[in-house]
Amino acid sequence: MIVMVKGRGYVFKKSGEEPSLEVIDFPDPHHDEVLLKTKAVGVCHTDLATIDGEFPPPPKMPTILGHEIAGEVYAVGEEVKDVKVGDRVVLSWLWYTCGKCEFCISGREQLCVNLIETGRHVYGGYAEYVLAKASHVIKIPNGVPWEYAPSATDAIATPFKGLRLANAKEGDLVVVWGVGGLGFNGIQVAKAKGCTVVAVGRSKKKLEKAKEVGADYIVSTLEEDPVKFIKGLGGADIVLALATSPDPTPYEQGFYSLKKGGILVLLGYPPGKLCLPVIEWGLDEKWVIASLAFTRYDITESLRMIAEGKVKPVIETFNFEEFPKALDKLRKGEVLGRPTLIYK
Numbered sequence: 205m206i207v208m209v210k211g212r213g214y215v216f217k218k219s220g221e222e223p224s225l226e227v228i229d230f231p232d233p234h235h236d237e238v239l240l241k242t243k244a245v246g247v248c249h250t251d252l253a254t255i256d257g258e259f260p261p262p263p264k265m266p267t268i269l270g271h272e273i274a275g276e277v278y279a280v281g282e283e284v285k286d287v288k289v290g291d292r293v294v295l296s297w298l299w300y301t302c303g304k305c306e307f308c309i310s311g312r313e314q315l316c317v318n319l320i321e322t323g324r325h326v327y328g329g330y331a332e333y334v335l336a337k338a339s340h341v342i343k344i345p346n347g348v349p350w351e352y353a354p355s356a357t358d359a360i361a362t363p364f365k366g367l368r369l370a371n372a373k374e375g376d377l378v379v380v381w382g383v384g385g386l387g388f389n390g391i392q393v394a395k396a397k398g399c400t401v402v403a404v405g406r407s408k409k410k411l412e413k414a415k416e417v418g419a420d421y422i423v424s425t426l427e428e429d430p431v432k433f434i435k436g437l438g439g440a441d442i443v444l445a446l447a448t449s450p451d452p453t454p455y456e457q458g459f460y461s462l463k464k465g466g467i468l469v470l471l472g473y474p475p476g477k478l479c480l481p482v483i484e485w486g487l488d489e490k491w492v493i494a495s496l497a498f499t500r501y502d503i504t505e506s507l508r509m510i511a512e513g514k515v516k517p518v519i520e521t522f523n524f525e526e527f528p529k530a531l532d533k534l535r536k537g538e539v540l541g542r543p544t545l546i547y548k
């Protein structure tokens with residue numbers, strides 16, 4: 205289909221340099237592709253780290269970052285049948301997964317060997333239009349406003365998947381270690397599953413927000429020993445480790461907070477190494493696992509949880525033109541939840 209649209213996008217050319225707002229030509233959707241008119245995009249910490257040169261640069265440069273996208277279908281390719289112009293959809297980091305490698309067919313498409321990453325291999329969402337595969341956009345249920353939808357593609361789906369992998373169930377004591385964009389949603393997902401939730405963090409303001417969104421207990425590491433506190437509750441069944449600072453202490457404390465048979469789920473990936481005692485690890489049969497991202501299933505479930513009112517994403521909205529301001533506030537740790545850009 206020939207549409208030939210022009211629009212604005214933040215073009216990222218070099219690590220350590222802020223993307224610049226430029227007018228560009230967007231490709232027409234062909235075959236199984238769709239072109240989205242962007243409505244709202246979440247600003248991810250990974251993008252900030254990429255821009256600041258603390259995360260490996262995208263394999264394809266220049267590019268347009270942004271992989272937490274909500275948009276309206278603007279045009280569709282010749283072979284697209286199940287998505288139509290006007291549909292409200294989301295697009296995540298999973299721009300394309302092959303559906304036939306060993307990881308895809310075993311339900312782990314986030315590990316797909318043929319993965320094409322939104323924003324890193326192809327242009328992403330910090331632009332007025334985005335090209336996508338019809339197979340990898342997911343319809344937004346009625347009742348989910350544009351500004352909430354991007355959270356389902358990462359900030360909810362990531363903790364949701366971590367809890368799914370750890371088999372969280374009613375009555376479990378779940379510790380959300382690190383309060384922020386993902387933590388607030390992790391608390392709400394765990395509460396919806398019937399778990400008791402402890403939120404651990406430093407910022408008083410963020411811990412208060414954690415309580416507001418449903419945490420049963422809040423622990424400030426500046427004021428008390430989180431391990432002692434959690435052990436006092438009987439120990440954790442599951443710890444979601446979300447901290448991103450290079451200090452491995454929260455991860456080690458998370459391990460020591462587990463009860464026998466408890467599971468430490470690594471969700472934030474700070475640089476460095478973990479040092480854990482093998483005897484305690486073995487005799488208490490603790491599990492230490494990593495959970496990378498999510499699948500389209502986790503995104504669908506995250507959207508459902510918003511639609512049913514089980515998760516209310518914590519966001520701070522900015523206009524598309526305020527992207528540099530959103531980055532700066534994120535850099536300074538001044539955003540309470542997920543910064544979300546709104547497109548006119």
Ligand SMILES: [Zn+2]
Binds near residue numbers: 248249272
């Ligand atoms: Zn993200």
Ligand SMILES: [Zn+2]
Binds near residue numbers: 307308309316317319
């Ligand atoms: Zn695959």
